[in-house]
Amino acid sequence: MKIRYPSLQKQVLQGLSIPYPALPGASVDFLTDVSAYIPESVYTNHGRLNVTDASFCVVSLAYTHTNQTDFVNVQVWLPIDTWNERMMGLGGGREGGGFNCGLYPDNIMAMLGAVAEGYAAVSTDCGHTMEQDVGFASVSLNDAAIMGRSVAESFYGMQPRYSYWSGCSQGGRQGMMLAQRYPAAYDGIAGSSPAINWAEILVSGFWTQYVMNQLDSYPQSCELDYLTRMTVRYCDGMDGVGDGIVSNIDSCHFNTLGLIGMHVPCGNKTVRLSKSAAIMATAAWQGPFTRNGVHLWMGVDVVSNLTSIWSSQFSPDGTCTGLPKEPNFDLESVTHDEYVRIFHESVKEYKSLIGTDNTDLSEFRQHGGKILTFHGLADPMIPSGGTLRYHEAVARKDPDVRSFYRLFEAPGLGHCWSPSGLYPSTIGVKQDRILCPYPQRAVYDGHGESSSMDSYFCSAEDLAFHRNDL
Ligand SMILES: [Ca+2]
Incomplete structure (x- = not known):
């Protein structure tokens, strides 16, 4: 009507x-x-x-x-x-x-x-x-x-x-x-x-700031961009297609320390890659730890744009400075133990309020509800592993989870949207590539045109996830 x-x-x-x-x-x-x-x-x-x-x-x-x-x-x-x-x-x-x-x-x-x-x-x-x-x-x-x-x-x-x-x-x-x-x-x-995982993400986002403050050395954006490019180059072919997109980030382990001292193009000059840039990248990918090596939360996706980590900002000369200090909170003087304490306090204070990780979706399902989620596999803000972990946890309660809740991991995509990567403008299809519902992934058939959708199929084989080590 x-x-x-x-x-x-x-x-x-x-x-x-x-x-x-x-x-x-x-x-x-x-x-x-x-x-x-x-x-x-x-x-x-x-x-x-x-x-x-x-x-x-x-x-x-x-x-x-x-x-x-x-x-x-x-x-x-x-x-x-x-x-x-x-x-x-x-x-x-x-x-x-x-x-x-x-x-x-x-x-x-x-x-x-x-x-x-x-x-x-x-x-x-x-x-x-x-x-x-x-x-x-x-x-x-x-x-x-x-x-x-x-x-x-x-x-x-x-x-x-x-x-x-x-x-x-x-x-x-x-x-x-x-x-x-x-x-x-x-x-x-x-x-x-x-x-x-708002409570965890909020403090994890400051982990790289904490690490840089400890080093008292702040990399330039060109160094971080260089590390991202080198990581993508190193891991690109691991999914079987050299297309500039790293589809299987779980296989991508890149040692940034080996690049310290390398020549990095930086505007119209060249700089040497600093130790702090190499350490910062690794810290971002690993996520925060306690002094005893207890992992607090997962890091950002390994091929994500490191200059977009949300606690970072860059001065006009391209040097990373971190967010402006809050008047009552000086992150520069925070010790490792204090950082860990802040992390735990955030979880204690906010998790029950805004934490959104209740894995019981049975009522929603009974109501006939359906959920579609995509998460970019190059997300510098919210680690895609958190979404994967949640989906797996729901699946443990309801093995038939995919009948009403499907997760699509989008290779190369940044947070929500980025100019590169596979943005599912119509979920399931983007340009000439397919996205597959988790636990399947798009696999190149090995012989077709790599830019053609017909050259890929969805497969659930050979899945080894390393992002869920928490
Ligand atoms: Ca690739």
């Missing part, structure tokens, strides 16, 4: 009734003939999209949770006469270091993409952008799903037949949280590169 309006006039909506949620903060706007180009990096889990002349209604809601001081904004965007009878919830992403819930500029563009494809689109700012906020962690996400369905029903006279969640990074975590805690909120969840 579709509502058709005689003319695309804002005043047509003056008499529109949105009976529930009956909220004092609600407002209705009407946008016509909206056109925009939306890159695939923005409309995450989708391909790029040219939006032309989209017309839709924007219902804005604001509310507060009882006995809390939050103030949550939700928007529901409703296609006027092109509704596909489905709803899409759009989550946070990479923007803002992963601390955004929704309704920030990229997310708004993704809403436009969804509404242009016919979905009723819903997003929430969770009332907050701070990681310790409960609403941010979970509750507001379910609120938004309920409100979106309710507003859609008021507008179209029927509830959406299906509802989907789409997000990456923080938005991927939100999707997994919804599956774990609110199994009825969405029928389908595309939760990519999910920040499910």
Whole structure:
């Protein structure tokens, strides 16, 4: 059932009734003939999209949770006469270091993409952008799903037949949280590169900063880029195809120390590769350890862009300086034991709140829910091994996990999106390559054209995972 309006006039909506949620903060706007180009990096889990002349209604809601001081904004965007009878919830992403819930500029563009494809689109700012906020962690996400369905029903006279969640990074975590805690909120969840181990990732991201501070030596970005290039060159052929993409990162073990002193192109000059660059790369790949060698968390993917580790920033001359110091926290003076203590405190304080690694998805499954997750195998922000580890843990509880939850590892891809690597713009297919649902991997047949999809097949043989040594 579709509502058709005689003319695309804002005043047509003056008499529109949105009976529930009956909220004092609600407002209705009407946008016509909206056109925009939306890159695939923005409309995450989708391909790029040219939006032309989209017309839709924007219902804005604001509310507060009882006995809390939050103030949550939700928007529901409703296609006027092109509704596909489905709803899409759009989550946070990479923007803002992963601390955004929704309704920030990229997310708004993704809403436009969804509404242009016919979905009723819903997003929430969770009332907050701070990681310790409960609403941010979970509750507001379910609120938004309920409100979106309710507003859609008021507008179209029927509830959406299906509802989907789409997000990456923080938005991927939100999707997994919804599956774990609110199994009825969405029928389908595309939760990519999910920040499910937020408490661990947060402190692990500073491990390389800690190591560099101990060395009191900070590599230049050109040195780190050089190490990434050399690693890719060394490991490229291990998957059977010399295509500049390392598909089997578990076989890729590269000794950076052997390159110390090598000539590295750096702008219009050449520098010698420093010991700190070599150590920093290895530290990034290994992840944090205690002084006794106890592994705290996994490192970033071995072929990831080391200049994109999120605690790093570079001064104009290309030297790594680390994030600006917080006034109350001087990372430079942190000892190894203090680092370990901070790691454990982060886990203790945040894991129960925002940790999203509950492996019991049985309710979600019983509800008929489906999850698709991709994770780039060159992710410098969130180690792909965390997602793999979670998927394996779910599989131990439910051997039939792949009937409703599939993981696609995307070779060469950075965090959520990168210019190189296999971005699944339509999950399962990217250009002329295939992505295979874990535990399968794309294997080159050894004789076909390496750029042709027909030269690859999915195989589950010869899998030896070394990322799950925790
Ligand atoms: Ca390769």
